Amino acid sequence: MTTKLSNAQIAWRAAQDIPDGAYVNLGIGFPEMVAKFKPEGREVIYHTENGVLDFGEAPPAGEEDWDLINAGKKPVTLNPGASFFHHADSFAMVRGGHLDVAILGAYEVAENGDLANWSTGPGSVPAVGGAMDLVHGAKRVCVITDHVTKKGEPKLVKKCSLPLTGVGCVTTVYTSLAVIDIVNSRFVLREKLPSMSIEELQAVTGAELVIDGPVGDLIVPEV
């Protein structure tokens, strides 16, 4: 297998597609990294499930206010123009289609847009948080993920084998190897690492990659 993007590079690539003025929810963990790579000059307003709009970076150590946290329970700060609201209003923003972009992680994404990212099946403690709401709310639901599992198995599949988070909800997948839109229940390849052939990419993808228009080079700086 050829080289692949680091998580930071995947996050960087996803960040480039967030337009100026967008309202964005970043999932807990890996997706939070996307905020670091906001292009200069763009203004992005971040929403967190627990009732803050327009929060900023983490405060310096020692200056945490534990009443001012994000959905990951990490302390944040406020940008000018921030606001507080209760959980029902927060999810009105989500479910009502007011967010422009939500970025989540994934265990599996199916070619019809089904997402599995909350449960690895029986035996563990299930925990869903806001993911099932987010995938049906935001105008664009983006997944950032390694292209394959640690065992090398495809995460982009014909049909998810793990419990679903949402049905037909993913619009774009940013992986360590490619950028793929989901259009009419097919994986449409938009960009791939230049070092990799389409055949090589197809070999590590669990469903057909459709070519519809030019396939760009996925070129990401060291970050």
Add this chain to the structure above:
Amino acid sequence: MTTKLSNAQIAWRAAQDIPDGAYVNLGIGFPEMVAKFKPEGREVIYHTENGVLDFGEAPPAGEEDWDLINAGKKPVTLNPGASFFHHADSFAMVRGGHLDVAILGAYEVAENGDLANWSTGPGSVPAVGGAMDLVHGAKRVCVITDHVTKKGEPKLVKKCSLPLTGVGCVTTVYTSLAVIDIVNSRFVLREKLPSMSIEELQAVTGAELVIDGPVGDLIVPEV
């Protein structure tokens, strides 16, 4: 027919049954008069549909703030401890059962608690406002009304002939002649004017008056 209570006296009688600390909504028009007769020493918190809790009396002429009105579009003032909220929260208070008492007018009340108070039938412009919400929200839904129509016909009936505001919703009726609870879909007579016999009262009532326990004297001061 014997003497009867004035509207002010009906309002006075209804006011006596509002307990200290109650949250109360008074319908537009005649029911608004109930506020005038709050017994000394009791605190009553008034709710208005358009998003104010704990409003007070009308301001002096010339001091009206037309952004501070009640559901009847009349200017009001605020008591200490007042609050503003939007219409969905206002009707969450109503529908969610948070009001202790709602007092409304009526065209007809049926013995099963059905209320007709919003439409006199085809040919007019229908207007319902918050009445249909109030009758299903407050813990006690009280009607204040003349006992009979201007033509002398019963307003307390077996079955409403006019379009309903709500089904089985009225708990107590304060009329110009009597106080009547609705219990198990029957009119139970609680008080009547002392000058009137039960038979005389029955004669102007469109459904059976049930006697269940002592019938008190409806005695109201000149107000």
Add this chain to the structure above:
Amino acid sequence: MNKVYPGIEDALADIQDGMSVMIGGFGGSGAPIELIHTLIDRYRKTGSPGNLTVINNNAGNGAVGIAAMIYAGMVKKMVCSFPRSSDPKAFTDKYLAGEIELELVPQGTLAERIRAGGAGIPAFYTPTSYGTLVAEGKPVAEFDGRMYVQERWLKADVAIIKAELADTKGNLTYNKAARNFSPLMAMAAKLTIVQARKIVPAGGIDPEHVITPGIFVDRIVEVSDPKQEEVLLREGVQA
């Protein structure tokens, strides 16, 4: 990000024939008079926007605001709870002549339908109107032994509302009971246009005091000395 528009005309430019328009206010409290009358002026000059469906608690009073829209002939249909007022002639005459449609919605149901529209809830159940004419044709269901009516969300192409303060990112406060339906309408419309008494920089409103977060607001214009419908009525403004 700056949602401020210099002129009312520009801010309203995308309101077109046949649209559904939520208009904030309860009677004169919160009525965005300057937005409404700028729209009327355009209609009188250009014949557009007409055929509007207007959503408000009421159906106009006297000859100002929504009543003036009705007199001008812009309104095809009213969705409201209480099409009565101290002077309801504008609506009443057209309604009785069959020249304007009415969808009568109980006030709490109207508020909740608008909130549902903004919150992505396509339908909900309420006890309100069960067993009445207003519920005719609507699905009913029993929950915990009580009967309820199914109501659908209500959305609109545009909301025009009046705020007290707005910051440049669209965060809003309201003045007293002028809040009423406006925070809900801001959520439920594709395009939300606000006239604010004062526009302040982002950060000029305490985050704890924001009533409508900016995510629900698209365009803001400052109208620093807004007219009060009730005052105009008392001054006897004519159609």
Add this chain to the structure above:
Amino acid sequence: MNKVYPGIEDALADIQDGMSVMIGGFGGSGAPIELIHTLIDRYRKTGSPGNLTVINNNAGNGAVGIAAMIYAGMVKKMVCSFPRSSDPKAFTDKYLAGEIELELVPQGTLAERIRAGGAGIPAFYTPTSYGTLVAEGKPVAEFDGRMYVQERWLKADVAIIKAELADTKGNLTYNKAARNFSPLMAMAAKLTIVQARKIVPAGGIDPEHVITPGIFVDRIVEVSDPKQEEVLLREGVQA
């Protein structure tokens, strides 16, 4: 009218075995630590209140707050969206041993179900969880060409929440993101008990800034220097 209770024990006295208890907070933000631990103290002394159904976004962290309730053995069932935390041992061990029940509810659905409980809406439809395990057994319906899941209201016997300011009539404000579920829970419980950092006279909160109107609040106690769950966790408080 004065909803102020002098002591926490008195304010909590009506919480009994088997009740459902909504507890405000999202992680440590807004968690009413003093109310919770007073309840735990009573349970340790008297064996009551036990068998509780606790409703919160999470299922406790470390050995403080809800985690301490679970360790104490008071909790029969958790209703939550995310029973994970940096130290979820209290819940995880009991859950995997079959000693505590879990009703897992997506976070937005949890919030909306609680609001619905407070607003008299017995059921509503949401796209959330459609086609997933979480929706199994729930009615579904199509609206405007899209599928939705029917969710029911969620009410409770008691809500215990943390506020910033309370006035004597029960009007509340919150501190920053500590607001989260608390305004909804105050609406949805038969009895709402509040610990406020400061109690002010009626009129001491601007009517425009009230977040929870007093109608939703029954009892208030002042806890002027409330503990922060997250700080206690970092200090290493043990079960």
